[in-house]
């Protein structure tokens with residue numbers, strides 16, 4: 507079978523390009539060995555956010571206790587999980603159907619490159635002018651005794667019942683998002699982290715604020731602790747560390763990072779360089795073999811490994827195959843920790859700005875206090891804004907329930923190099939939470 511383009515993997519890194527290219531008259535195939543749609547759709551962002559809604563509501567209702575709300579309902583995890591299945595399970599078959607309607611061939615199985623133009627799946631050969639590698643990442647699992655008792659994020663997002671006692675190994679984004687859910691349900695939660703801090707790349711002030719909030723909800727944080735074994739106990743499991751810490755628990759989740767899926771796809775024989783961090787590419791996302799591109803999480807790159815970045819790369823590769831010769835140019839990329847509240851960041855980090863006072867100025871906006879009623883009594887909501895020496899917004903860090911939405915607005919202001927006059931030429935809906943922040947921001951931007 508001959509194609510113009512074969513995509514390996516069916517996640518966001520590939521299918522946006524597949525649709526564009528097929529619609530532009532190319533003959534496209536996608537090879538997938540698991541559920542169509544990849545991690546985000548089936549086991550990541552979408553699955554997580556389908557579970558998140560009631561936790562957000564409970565968080566907000568708690569703020570109105572004694573101010574109109576008497577009783578805050580508890581979350582029925584099992585019913586919520588059923589809802590998640592209702593929402594998420596149809597996505598893969600729906601995408602399969604849409605690909606079929608568009609004329610994109612879906613090949614099921616594990617793909618391997620045998621030369622620059624040939625992909626083999628289950629012993630069958632397919633040839634193509636271009637190949638896009640979008641094989642993504644998988645959880646990094648600890649190699650310790652009892653590793654078989656450690657679950658990954660995919661399993662947590664499928665849990666039929668929320669355990670009473672949970673231990674999270676790692677204090678990164680995934681661990682804290684899930685710990686935040688379990689804590690909100692009043693469960694006994696431990697977070698064990700090898701390094702000295704949680705969420706290493708995020709604004710330390712907001713990480714400390716979140717950590718304090720989670721600690722107040724009963725989460726036990728253990729830093730500088732290396733888990734060395736998980737063993738079966740009379741009831742549940744025992745997690746132990748090198749320093750002698752011992753935690754009895756019902757469920758252990760390993761969230762110690764993710765590694766790129768670069769093995770067994772034929773990279774070495776073609777001279778395509780890769781490591782656990784991913785595949786090496788040039789400024790056009792080409793591997794060492796020019797007609798073979800890499801896209802999404804499987805690229806070794808400085809940008810955050812997130813869905814919108816994978817989509818951006820997917821769209822870029824489609825444009826290159828259709829004739830674009832410009833190198834890829836990434837705008838600023840927002841990152842969000844979907845805890846209650848969110849920590850959201852974009853652009854120049856607060857840590858970088860504070861270490862280069864000649865280049866940048868930071869300004870704290872305690873908008874939760876300043877806009878108390880618009881912000882639904884979230885008194886701790888706050889943003890730290892980073893301005894360059896001309897006064898333009900170049901970075902932002904937000905701690906707020908709606909930090910995930912607010913950061914998008916701030917991202918547009920950064921990318922658009924907005925002045926105060928540009929903001930003031932627009933009329934925004936009032937009373938709304940964002941308009942208050944925009945008003946405060948207008949006073950800080952150059953005229």
Ligand SMILES: Cc1cc2nc3c(=O)[nH]c(=O)nc-3n(C[C@H](O)[C@H](O)[C@H](O)COP(=O)(O)OP(=O)(O)OC[C@H]3O[C@@H](n4cnc5c(N)ncnc54)[C@H](O)[C@@H]3O)c2cc1C
Nearest residue numbers: 515517518519539544545546550617641642802803812813
């Ligand atoms: C729990 C969790 C929560 C997340 N939350 C967010 C979030 O809130 N926001 C956000 O932006 N990002 C989030 N992410 C990250 C996001 O899911 C990824 O950035 C995104 O899925 C990357 O897309 P991709 O197409 O590169 O890889 P994937 O979606 O992982 O797709 C790769 C596909 O390739 C297939 N594959 C691999 N090898 C082969 C082979 N040899 N042959 C055939 N098929 C193969 C795999 O089965 C898989 O389906 C989250 C991730 C996780 C795990």
